[in-house]
Amino acid sequence: MSSKPLQIALALLAASPALAQLALEPYWSVAPVNATTFPDSNNLTRGGGFNPVTGNLLVASRAGGTGVRILDGATGTEKGTLNVTGIAGGTFALNTVAVAADGSIYGANLVTDAATSPFRVYRWANESAVPTLVYSGNPGAGRFGDTFAVRGSGSTTEIIAGQGGTGVATATRLFHLGTADGSTYTPSTLTVTGITGGDLRLGLDFGAGNTIFAKQGSALRYVSYDVNSLTATLTSSFTLGTGGGTAGPLAYADGILVAYAYAPTAGPNSVNVYQVDSLVTTGNNVPADFELLGTSNANANGVGGVDFNADRSIVYVIAPNNGIHAFRVIPEPGTWALLGVGSALLAWSIRRRA
Secondary structure, three states: OOOHHHHHHHHHHHHHHHHOOOEEEEEEEEOOOOOOOOOOOOOOEEEEEEEOOOOEEEEEEOOOOOEEEEEEOOOOOEEEEOOOOOOOOOOEEEEEEEEOOOOOEEEEEEEOOOOOOOEEEEEEOOOOOOOEEEEEEOOOOOEEEEEEEEEOOHHHOEEEEEEEOOOOOOOOEEEEEEEOOOOOEEEEEEEEEOOOOOOOOOEEEEOOOOEEEEEOOOEEEEEEEEOOOOEEEEEEEEEEOOOOOEEEEEEEEOOEEEEEEEOOOOOOOEEEEEEHHHOOOOOEEOOOEEEEOOOOOOOOOOOOEEEEOOOOOEEEEEOOOOOEEEEEEEOOHHHHHHHHHHHHHHHHHHHHHO
């Protein structure tokens, strides 16, 4: 038998001690300037997303007026703004943005009660486009617009938003927008069974398949959903420890979860990374690694934004009152698959030689 598979496996596994240590490495940071200048220290900059087509980070902000800043994903340098013609309504006319795989950009306002002021979702075809309104309505009385996530592209685009608890004791609704043609969007509201009111408000992202991760209180919620039957059910709950602060805004990709932990009063703010298949449902899950932010300003609202770049090797964190940050994810999520191949090859080679 050829020894080549064994040689490949041993080479991969020899490198694994360095590669397998999941870690964060600071890449760039933009510190808060003052109360009114972007990025501000007055709760005006709360969310955003990475554009995989342009390589830019898009950040929604009310500093200097409602807008979306375009930042170079490699440096954090500001490059321009999106057109916001026609965007209006709500407690905040635009609170956050997220980007689909094809570069289509979606943004949401913030409403404290969608029953009295419609929740609105906008779409930009690209960074030079004028926005169009794709949804305006009431997904269920309560607060919407703090959490907002997008995945897919064209006819596979999915958009989700979580219901907050303001004025609604049982705020457990997941709002979903889907499309069959990439231009007409169908709204659905799913009540999630098994969670606590408001659990979808501070952190929300898609998991694998028809699942989501959500966070507000002490528990990270893992939920399965079915748009056809309009059902959503809690699958698992996990307690997340942090390097400082309370875990809230989050992003998931390829088995890795990154959570921004905010300080309700002045104190440490941190960015934390977890290997999802290592999480346990009992006890405290400490992060595989964390980085403290350079400022310790209070984020009393607990909001913010987290998103990965296209190949999941960089994660971006919008930390209200504490700036905008980028971190390298080491190893890159794809490395776990490579290590798995190495382990499988080694096991196969040993069996063949026995």
